Amino acid sequence: MPDITDRILDAALLHVPFDGWSEPSFRAAVADADVDPVVAQGLFPRGAVDLAVAYHKRGDADMLRRIAGADLAEMRFRDRVVFAVRARIEAAEDREAVRRGTTLFALPPYAPDGARLIWGTADAIWTALGDTSRDFNWYTKRATLSAVYSSTVLYWLGDDSLGNDPTWAFLDRRIEDVMRFEKVKGQLRENRLFGALTAGPAKILERVKAPSGVDADLPGGTPSR
Structure with missing residues (x-):
């Protein structure tokens, strides 16, 4: 049996296409799920905004299972x-x-939430694929993948084809661009002249480490509570 969070979220998905991730959608979902409003407010203090966050995180969990x-x-x-x-x-x-969520997280008050969610998705992907970097590369990998993921989602939202083949072709091109960029980076690192010119900045970047995972305010950090 779905827990209370899933019950409210499932109920909300019937209203979001019409009212967005809004307070009316939240109230209707709570009523449809037959949940005490006080309990629902405790689970989702910001109402529909926290419900949209939960929807994104549920997608991340489904992705990891796949x-x-x-x-x-x-x-x-x-x-x-x-x-x-x-x-x-x-x-x-x-x-x-997703379209309604994109609109919500484009609003200035919620843009930081949207950025954290996209970063969290990129972090989940890299971690699931076995990334062990703990230096500056930890950040660059997630920043690059965040850009690829967000641009592909926007393309997908406008793709009304059967099978979404144009979206997957777009994704392939974005990944190919990234791989090409990484190849150039590798060639530059092997270049003695370039290495000498960037020796100073490289020393500074060596001091940058990935977050420990205990501070929720750090990109990709895991909340301690």
């Missing part, structure tokens, strides 16, 4: 990343709920 259940061993690494991003988009299922 990744865990897939045989990635025979895939090239770039194909594993493509698979993971595609799995996350397919986990959303309800395109209108």
Whole structure:
């Protein structure tokens, strides 16, 4: 049996296409799920905003299950990343709920929430694919994938084709761009002249470490509560 959070969220998805992630949707969902409003407010202090956050995180959890259940061993690494991003988009299922969420998190008061959610998705993908970096690369990988994921979602929202083939082609191109950029970075690192010119900044970047995972305010950090 679904827990209270899932019951409210499932009920909300019937109202979001019409009223967005709004207070009317939240109140209607609570009533439909037959949950005490006081309990619902305790679970979602900001109402519909926290409900939209929960919807995104549920998609992340579904994506991780898809990744865990897939045989990635025979895939090239770039194909594993493509698979993971595609799995996350397919986990959303309800395109209108995503569209309404994109609109909500574009608003200035909630833009930080949206940025954290996208970063969290990128972090979940890299972690699931076995990323062990703890230096500055930890940040650059997640920043790059965040850009790929968010741009692909926006493309998907406008893709009304059967099977979403144009979206997956768009995703392939974005990943290919990233791989090309990484190849250039590797060539520059091997260049002695470039290495000498960037020795100073490189020393500074060596001091940058990934967050410990105990501070929720850090990108990708896990809340301690």
